Amino acid sequence: MAEEEPLAGGRGRPGRPVALRGDRFVGLGLELNVDYVSAVVLDLTGGTRLAETRAATGTSDVDGLLDLAREALARGADGCTVVGAGVAVPALVRGDDRTVAWAPNLRVDGPSLAEALDDLVPGVRVGVSNDANCAAYAESHHGAATGVGHALYLTGTVGIGAGIVQDGEVMRGAAGFAGEVGHMPIGDSSAACGCGRRGCWEASVGLHAMLAAVGMAELDTPLATAAAVAERAATDRAVRAGLERVGHDLGLGIAMLSSVLDPEVVVLGGYFAPLGDLVLAPARRTLDERLASAAQVRPELRLSTLGTGAAALGAAELALGPVLAGELDLTALG
Template sequence: MIVADLEAARAVAEEEPRAGARGRPGRPVALRGDRFVSLGLELNVDYVSAVVLDLAGRTRLAETRAATTSTDLDGLLAIARDALAQGADGCTVLGAGVAVPALVRGDDRTVAWAPNLRAGAEGASLARALDDLLPGVRVGVSNDANCAAYAEAHHGAATGVDHALYLTGTVGIGAGIVQDGEVMRGAAGFAGEVGHMPIGDSTATCGCGRRGCWEASVGLHAMLAAVGMPELDTPLRSAEAVAARAAADPAVRAGLERVGRDLGLGIAMLSSVLDPEVVVLGGYFAPLGDLVLDPARRTLDERLASAAQVRPELRLSSLGTGAAALGAAELALGPVLAGERDLTGPG
């Protein structure tokens, strides 16, 4: 009866029985993706992203745009409207989430601290603005690294990994910690705020106002300063330009070597505390590849305290700047997949 109701609601579909099964063959049931979707968004310093994910886990739409300001709420709402029109037309939106480079309180709605975003992002303003766009849909707000880590664990470079650490590679540096497919958030939900660890250049000024933070040595702006190149419209475009220049410019390669060493220092510290099996590097790190990974690996080998420690495998993100939006969309489906929402009613 339950399966019949879900099938009538176009939430599941029965498939053909599997060959070779003994006894009376059962009919496997699979989730359908033609009616129910979720919306995932990301607001970052210099870009906004949107992903529409269907109930079967397929991405119906993914888009990233340059942001005009570091709190481009209008740009976020515009990409959200376009994503709904192009990727969710005729579908029921079950949930929505927005990822931000910030500390988010345990209510999954309130931004507590967003040092890299301008005034106006803190509090519940983002959630309320999206509430108006999606009446009747619960909108959650989450840390961008946590969302990206969740996406990598379910769709990307950390799939099948029991314990993974994800590092963002944008203006800020954050971490998402994944254990057995679930994000570890800590007592107050603030775990992973690694960008402000005192690692690297002790004189470098951070966006938080202090000196010596890790992201002031390995964040996007720090990397561009190290190689003497300008910022382009998104982190990926900036990094692609740097990688192209590095092929012929030894000064650029030397700058990336310094960034890679400071990256390795932080990973060594986190590895000693968390013992991850895999570290996934997202954002601008992906186009640079071994230009930063090789010095990071060497530094990691030098800094691990004991030969008994296993160096985590460093992997590049396979999801690009859409990782956090994809993770936000996936997390928005959580209550549905946990059986907390009835899909058999009208709507």
């Protein structure tokens, strides 16, 4: 706690007000994804004490996530009290915010991930959340959707998920599964998806689909991969043509979602950001062609400003929610 100067002018002994130091209390946010793991340590002042993303070693790199979490706590939370922790995953998560119900691109199931993380932060209940929801929350509070009343966030990783934010709050739907847009039947009807079916949207616009379209290999992270593709596109007509097809299919899905949700802004995250207008331009053209009425307003398409750390940042922010809502008494923690 931080002490301030005594107050004078009242009866009796001068008082000495005491204020909590927000930088002493932190939340830990993590993300486990197909090809990378991320960690963010965020304090109550909104300051990011640590942010790091690493390549994953497999499709379920829980050990790598645990190692990164330990380092994040040692480097970013040294001398601080951890008052909340959460992990974002590309999965359907049940209403207990602990149980993974379905993760088509990861070998993670049930409460095992939350239980594996519990021992790292004694006394803190680790929450599990959908990655798109976490990233959407972060973008609405820190990134490209700040100040926007109604925003739709699209992940740009191996899978494609959506986070829907209304007035700064995530809309989760009746069972908490809203936003599972990657498996809408849009795009190439013959393309195989990680869920075992064919014709899913992410099989046409996900990271692996994009790489197949341009004939290039994946690098360590989605951002590094997309940066290499963008560089090649500057001199390779075939790569630009492949990205044109991806952008077209991206626009088809955004048009469908816009007709249903009427977002003010659509934020494109993950690998979409480094590609910029290489996919945005064809997506905008397709969106204009597919909106049914001139009365419909095309949502503004924006690129994420938070990169692959967006979901981990959102997980940290959501983990601090009970503190910010006054549900946790910090004075009892020292």
